[in-house]
Amino acid sequence: MSLIPAEQAFSQLQSTADFLALTLEQPDQLPAFEFHLANGTRIAVWHTGVLLAEPAVPGQQDIVLSSGIHGNETAPIEICNGILSDVLAQKLQLTERVLFLFGNPWAINAGVREIEDNLNRLFSGHHSKDDGLTSEGGLSKERARAKLLEESVLKFYQQAPAGERVRKLYDLHTAIRGSRFEKFAVYPFLHGKDWSQTELQFLKACDIDTFLLMQSPASTFSYFAAQSCQAHGFTLELGKVRPFGQNDLSRFSATDKALRALVSGQPLSLSAFVEAEFNFYEVRRAINKQTDAFRLCFEDAIENFTTFPVGTVLAQDEGVQYKVEVEGEAVIFPNPKVAIGQRAMLLVKPVSVAGKVS
Incomplete structure (x- = not known):
C-alpha cells in the first residue's frame, strides 16, 4: 500500500476526526504531520496509530492511552478512539498531554490477536533478540512495531515540559476468556517499590477493584513503562474478547468516564483506600x-x-x-x-x- 501524502492525511483527519480509520487504511505507515485545533490543542501524528494531543498549557501529567496491542481486543480500541475523536472534534478539551496508541493495525484489520508474534511479549528490548529475525534478516511486523512503540513512548516523556511531571501508561486489553472479576488490572513488578495508593483509587473509579501484582520482570508494555520510563504503568483487562460491533460499551462507562476526566482535568470522585474493598493477587507460579x-x-x-x-x-x-x-x-x-x-x-x-x- 502506497504512502498517502501528508496533505491528504491531514485533510481526512480534519474532516472525519477518526484517527483509527486513517490508521487502519494506512497500517504500514502514515506521514508525520501536525496542526493546531481552534482551542489551541496541538495534534501531532508521528506514525500510523501514534498521535500526540497536547493542550496549549499542559498540566503536570503525561498520559499514554494504548489499545489494540492485540488486534481482536476491540472494546478498548473503541473506548480510546471515542475519546480521541472527541478531542479532535473539540468536544473534549484536554488539560494534560496524551499520547494515543493503536498498537497492532495489521492484526486489527485482520481481526486476529497477532500476525506473527505476540506484541505484548516484545517490549523492554525483546523485539530485537536474534530469534525475532525474519529470513530476510529484518524484524517481524510485531517486533518492528514494539520497537517503534517503545521509541514513541520514550520520545513522548522526554519531550514533556520541564518541572515535576507524573508519567502514566494505561494499556487497555480484553481477555481471551471470561473472568470471575470482569475487569482487573495487572500491576507490573516494581522492584521493591510500594504500590501507588492514588493509582489504586483512580482505577477503582474505573470500575477496577481486582489487581494482579506481578513479582518478576516481564516483556509487557506496562512493565516497560514502569521500569524503563519510571511511569505508573498498568495492563487493564476490561472484559472478554468480542468482534467490533458486539461490545456492550455501557459496561465500560465508568472506565470511559474516569479516563475522560483524567485527561481533561475534570473532578474525579475517588473513594478512600480501603483494602477490604479490593481483591489483590500475586503470581505464585x-x-x-x-x-x-x-x-x-x-x-x-x-x-x-x-x-x-x-x-x-x-x-x-x-x-x-x-x-x-x-x-x-x-x-x-x-x-x-x-x-x-x-x-x-x-x-x-x-x-x-x-x-x-x-
Missing part, C-alpha cells in the same frame, strides 16, 4: 509451554481466577504434570496455543498489601 504436547486439563469455558482443589491436575506437558499445590491457588491467562517457551498459564493466590501501599 508461571507455567511455560515446553513442547507441542502441552495441554490444559480443564474446559475452555473455565474463567480467569477459577480455583480448584489441591492436587487437581491443571495441565500436562511432555513428561510433566502441573497440579494445584496450595489452597486458594487460582488460574489466570490459560492459553495452550502460545508458542513453545512462552507462558501458557499463571497460578496466583490472594495476598494482602498492608504496609506496601503509599
Whole structure:
C-alpha cells in the first residue's frame, strides 16, 4: 500500500476526526504531520496509530492511552478512539498531554490477536533478540512495531515540559476468556517499590477493584513503562474478547468516564483506600509451554481466577504434570496455543498489601 501524502492525511483527519480509520487504511505507515485545533490543542501524528494531543498549557501529567496491542481486543480500541475523536472534534478539551496508541493495525484489520508474534511479549528490548529475525534478516511486523512503540513512548516523556511531571501508561486489553472479576488490572513488578495508593483509587473509579501484582520482570508494555520510563504503568483487562460491533460499551462507562476526566482535568470522585474493598493477587507460579504436547486439563469455558482443589491436575506437558499445590491457588491467562517457551498459564493466590501501599 502506497504512502498517502501528508496533505491528504491531514485533510481526512480534519474532516472525519477518526484517527483509527486513517490508521487502519494506512497500517504500514502514515506521514508525520501536525496542526493546531481552534482551542489551541496541538495534534501531532508521528506514525500510523501514534498521535500526540497536547493542550496549549499542559498540566503536570503525561498520559499514554494504548489499545489494540492485540488486534481482536476491540472494546478498548473503541473506548480510546471515542475519546480521541472527541478531542479532535473539540468536544473534549484536554488539560494534560496524551499520547494515543493503536498498537497492532495489521492484526486489527485482520481481526486476529497477532500476525506473527505476540506484541505484548516484545517490549523492554525483546523485539530485537536474534530469534525475532525474519529470513530476510529484518524484524517481524510485531517486533518492528514494539520497537517503534517503545521509541514513541520514550520520545513522548522526554519531550514533556520541564518541572515535576507524573508519567502514566494505561494499556487497555480484553481477555481471551471470561473472568470471575470482569475487569482487573495487572500491576507490573516494581522492584521493591510500594504500590501507588492514588493509582489504586483512580482505577477503582474505573470500575477496577481486582489487581494482579506481578513479582518478576516481564516483556509487557506496562512493565516497560514502569521500569524503563519510571511511569505508573498498568495492563487493564476490561472484559472478554468480542468482534467490533458486539461490545456492550455501557459496561465500560465508568472506565470511559474516569479516563475522560483524567485527561481533561475534570473532578474525579475517588473513594478512600480501603483494602477490604479490593481483591489483590500475586503470581505464585508461571507455567511455560515446553513442547507441542502441552495441554490444559480443564474446559475452555473455565474463567480467569477459577480455583480448584489441591492436587487437581491443571495441565500436562511432555513428561510433566502441573497440579494445584496450595489452597486458594487460582488460574489466570490459560492459553495452550502460545508458542513453545512462552507462558501458557499463571497460578496466583490472594495476598494482602498492608504496609506496601503509599
